[in-house]
Each structure stands twice: as structure tokens, then as C-alpha cells.
Amino acid sequence: MKRLVAVVALSAVTVLGGCAQQGLYGTSYSRSQVGHAQTVQYGTVESVTPVRIEGRTDGIVGSGTGAVVGGIAGNQVGGGSGRTLATVVGAVAGGLIGQRVEQAATERQGQEITIRLDNGQVMSVVQEVENGQFFRPGDRIRVLGQGRSLKVTY
Template sequence: MHTLIRTSALALAAAATLVAGCAAQSNSASIYTPGQAQREQTLRFGVVETVREVLIQGEQTGAGTIAGGAIGGIAAGSTIGNGGGSVAAGVLGAVLGGIAGSMAENKISQRRGLEITVRLDNGDMRAIVQDADEAFRPGERVRLLSSGGTTRVTH
């Protein structure tokens, strides 16, 4: 009974670590960090040439690998075999759980984005990738806001 409670508590802690580690920084044109607020931005105007859907990959924190490894190791080690067999099962469970956890973190942290190609009024072309939280269509007039290496496309 104590093993089941301990296993459940460790699995819950590992899952909480995974969820906390998946918080991703936004690439939305509508969200600013406190450090970006009240900063002057360069403003340019142009017309949308093309819009392409992309996936934005979040940062890999390692939380998925750690959580999956802990859950897999505990689950396999506490339920399979005795003695050396239990240790071997725990190691294999940890490896497989770590791989599965890493894959889960990778999938959870992905989000939809847009690659927006804009022809500026001076004829230059720019392509910006940002979160797909605003719709853009070819031919639309847009603004490009740039500051500190970050450019946003807005209406």
C-alpha cells in the first residue's frame, strides 16, 4: 500500500513538473512583455504578399524527459520482477518513459503560427513568423512594428 501511495505521489509530482515546464513564451503580435512596454518601435507599412501556416516549436525544458523517466522507472520497477529483474525493469522503464516524456513535451509545446510575407512600401520584402492569433490575407495593408530585433505584423 505504501508503495502505491509513494508511486502515485511521485507520478503526480512528475506530471506537475511537466506541465509547469511547458509554459511557452508567446510570439503573438498582441502580447507584450513588461520589458517591451513603453519602448519606441519603428513603424513601416506594406501589403501582405503570402501567408503560410507553420508550427512554432516551444523550448525544450527537459521536464518531459525527467517526468517520463521518473514515472516509467517507478511504474516498471515497482510492478515487474524481483531483485535484479526489478532494477532492470526500472532502468528500462525510465529510459522508455524519458523518451515518451520528451516526445509529449515536444508535442504539447508546439503551436500554430503564420509566416507572413510583406512587401513594404519601399519595395523591400520581409517575412515574419508569429502566433496565428490574427488572420491575414494576401493584398491586405498591414503595419510592421520593429524594436530590439523583434518585428510584429498587425492591422
């Protein structure tokens, strides 16, 4: 049974690693953005502020996997109704812990980029830091997007 718990725990780590959030970089695109026209505006970076992009808490992978692992671990404790109670408590605690693990695993370093567009308009865009490189004040950039979905690139 200990072997089963180890296999389930290893599976949980593997699944959580695979659910890492896709990059919110200026150079990454979701499938729904491919082939869609975007407006292009040019401007200059005025300031950059490091920010933290919260991790996901809506996924069922972390809480579901944690609940399974916690339930299996709880089932190893006691006997009879005590075992049932330990299984339920283990599943609930595992679900909560799994959700926190998923949130921490998907948290990202971001940057708030304040831009003065060539037309004089000032805007701010938050996006993930790519390869540890922040934009710098004075950088000439492009702002790409449509509607509320904008990204900054060189």
C-alpha cells in the first residue's frame, strides 16, 4: 500500500508540473489569437515596475490530485469509522494543500510597463517577464492587441 501512495504522490507532482501556466509574454500567443488581426501602435517605455502575477487557484488538478493523495494517506490510519473519518479529513486537507501547491507553481514574475504612444496617449500593460529581461525606460516598443488583450514587444 505504501508503494501505491508513492506512485500516486509521484503522479500528482508530475500532473501539477504539467499544469504550469503558459507564458504571458509579449512573444507568446494563445491558440485563439493565431490568425486574428491585431492593431499595432508604436511608443516609448516611460517606466517599468516589477509585479507578481498570481498563480492559478481555479484548477481542479491541484485540489483534485491533493484530495486523492490525502484520501489515500488518511485511509492508512486507524480502522472502522476512524479510518473513514481519517480518509475524509485527509482528502479535504489534501485538496486544500494541492490547491496551494498549484497556486505557488503557477505564480509568475511580471512587469507593469507604462508607455507613451507616439500619438501622445499614455497606457500601462502588465505582462510576464520573459527570460528574466525587463523592459527599460527609453526602449522603443510595439503594442500589439485587440480589445482588452494587449502585449508589448520590441
